[in-house]
Amino acid sequence: MAELNKNGLIYSCTCTRREIADSAVMNSEGPVYSGQCRNGLSGGYAGRPHTLRVKTECSRIESVDHLQGKVHQCVQREMGDFVLRRADGIYTYQLAVVVDDVWQGMTHIVRGMDLLHSTPRQIYLQKLLGYQTPVYLHLPLVVNEQGEKLSRQTLATPIDLASPLPQLATLRFLGQNPPDELVEGDITSFWQWAQANWQAEKIPKGNRFMSEL
Structure with missing residues (x-):
């Protein structure tokens, strides 16, 4: 997280779920955050509990799943700037699994199809952090x-x-x-x-x- 912060790639967000839902477009996993807090918090919101989000780009993330074939996603358009740390201080799955896989030296990952569409976000983080991307295989459920x-x-x-x-x-x-x-x-x-x-x-x-x- 310190590496991302040093490079200006994360920011605080005080938006509530209601505020996000009111201004977001929806995809299959929920509302896509529209980036209201990307340019900083206004004075009235500085003291509110906040999440930490990663800045995403329109660049297309592509990978080849060992079973499902080619997977691609424009993270900014399809997922938005996603949360890395919740307002209660808990780090989210997307960041935790990326760091944990590297720490354990994982080269091949086998998991369920329900996680297929979160893989591009993890690859996006791997690229930001300079990590090697593992080989993925997503099994049917x-x-x-x-x-x-x-x-x-x-x-x-x-x-x-x-x-x-x-x-x-x-x-x-x-x-x-x-x-x-x-x-x-x-x-x-x-x-x-x-x-x-x-x-x-x-x-x-x-x-x-x-x-x-």
Whole structure:
């Protein structure tokens, strides 16, 4: 954060959610901040709680996801100057994950499709900070009949940690083909098979319904 501040790339913002919603255009992830505070706070707002936002540009961020293919986004137009630190002092996911990945030496990142559209923001920050961009692969999600991701929030049944192999055998959902006898074996044998036989090119791109498992 100090590096971004030194280069004049972050600024304080006192706008409330209501104020942002009243002046913003909407995208699939919510309102796009229009930059009201970009040129500094007026005297009456200087003491209010504030977030810290990063200045974005119209330059097009492009990347190639290992499964989903080419991904591109104009961060300023499609997302706006996004928050790096909330008004309560908590750093946001976008900044935390970029710094954490570098700190851990991550070169390849595999995660769910629901995070695909936040990747350009992370690449934007990586470029500002001089970090190397990892290789990304975004997996399809398991969704219910309403198209919602299975999670605690949607009351999905958790994995039985005492007997995980039947759930792990749903690698078939990801286009893999583990032999039936693996389910009767042990967890070590399962992971040995998975590491030796994993084929990313067989993973379907789109989300899958729970009934397909």
